[in-house]
Amino acid sequence: MQTNMPDIADTAPALQTGKLDWVGMADIELPFIFESRGLAPVNVNAKARAFVNLHKEDAKGIHMSRLFLALDTLSTEQHVNPSTLSQALDTFISSHEGLSDQAKIEFKFELPLRRKSLLSGKAGWKSYPITLEAKIDRGQLSFELSLDVTYSSTCPCSAALARQLIQNAFVEKFNQQPLNHEEVINWLGSTDGIIATPHSQRSIANVKIKLDRNITEFDILSLVDTLENELKTPVQAAVKREDEQEFARLNGQNLMFCEDAARKIKAxxxxxxxxxxxxxxxxxxxxxxxxxxxxxxxxxxNGYQP
Incomplete structure (x- = not known):
């Protein structure tokens, strides 16, 4: 009986020689426990990509199962944090000695966070799309984090046009007559008084940042809070009437074009x-x-390009 199974990646000659930038696998189903500062370890379901480079020009290929098994260890025996990601990347390289000196892992998942309402004291879940990449290049480790934040944006131009229509309606209603305080208040609270509203839309800020390679933990909650506090109008989870009214006020006080939002986030x-x-x-x-x-x-x- 034959006991040694053939390993074509090790023994067969390459059909054509040449270096390859990345070789690996994509869309790997990978549940794992994720760790980030300020959060209890959370179970997420990710899609993973795992790669090494192939700098040995005459090698047939890499050992993809070794990448998969390293990820499986990360999934079943560890929590995902900067230290365990670094260990997985080291395993990628050490299991391809002589073939590779670069490796990277990418995870895409949604991170559920508890978010408080604006005024009522209620709370609910919101999920934030996350892309996390860890890379090692000839011994140099790097981390990259991408995150989407959804918010409401109310158009400044539309708001100005709506205000003008309300002014015109006011003049038409009360022109050349003594103003009665109660009558004006009642009119302002009617559909005749507020005859126009500015348009707003659901908006998304996609943000990608390069993290310090010496980090010991991720801190996604702090980044989410920073971005949402700057935008002022993130979409809400739990909403009572007082929350909805406050959301309307915040939209009215934070009018913005996409250029305004971009400059706020950039700053x-x-x-x-x-x-x-x-x-x-x-x-x-x-x-x-x-x-x-x-x-x-x-x-x-040599950084990110527009």
């Missing part, structure tokens, strides 16, 4: 002193069939 990312960042603001227009978009980067040499 707060600068203040956090990230090594590099990329952001895209998407306002999914309710007036137009197209979207309004703004993009910005930190602008460092």
């Amino acid at each position: 707060v990312l600068e203040s956090e002193q990230y090594a590099d960042y990329w952001l895209q603001i998407n306002h999914y227009e309710s007036l137009h069939a197209h979207d309004a978009v703004a993009i910005a980067v930190k602008g460092v040499a």
Whole structure:
């Protein structure tokens, strides 16, 4: 009976020689327990990508099962944090000695966070799409975090036009007559008084940041809080009437084009002193069939491009 099974990746010659930047697997189903500062360890269901480079020009291929097994250990025996990701990347490299000196892992998942209401004291779950990438390049470790934050944006132009219509209606209603305080108050509280409202739309800020390679923990909650506090109008989870009214007030007091939102986020990312960042603001227009978009980067040499 034959006991040694053939390993074509080790023994067969390459059909054509040449180095390859990345070889591996994508869309791997991978549940794991994720750790981040300020949160209890949470179970998430991720789609994973795992790669090494192939710098040995005449090698037939890599050992993909070794990548998969390292990820499986991460899934079943560990929690995902900077330390365990670094260990997995080291395993990728050590299991491909002579073939690879670069490795990367990418996870895409949704992180559920408890978010408080604006005024009522209620709370509910909101899920935030996360992309987390860890990479090792000739011994140098790096981490990259991408996150989507959904919010409401009210158009400043539309608000100005609505105010003008309300002013015109006021003049038409009360022109050349003594103003009665109670009558004006009642009129303002009627549909005749507020004859126009500005348009707003659900909007999404896509943010990508380069993390310090020496981090010992992730801190997604702090980043979410920073972005939502800057935007002022994140979409809500639990909502009572007082919360809805407060949300309407916040929208009215924080009018913004996509350019305004992009500059607000750019300023707060600068203040956090990230090594590099990329952001895209998407306002999914309710007036137009197209979207309004703004993009910005930190602008460092060899960094993220717009």
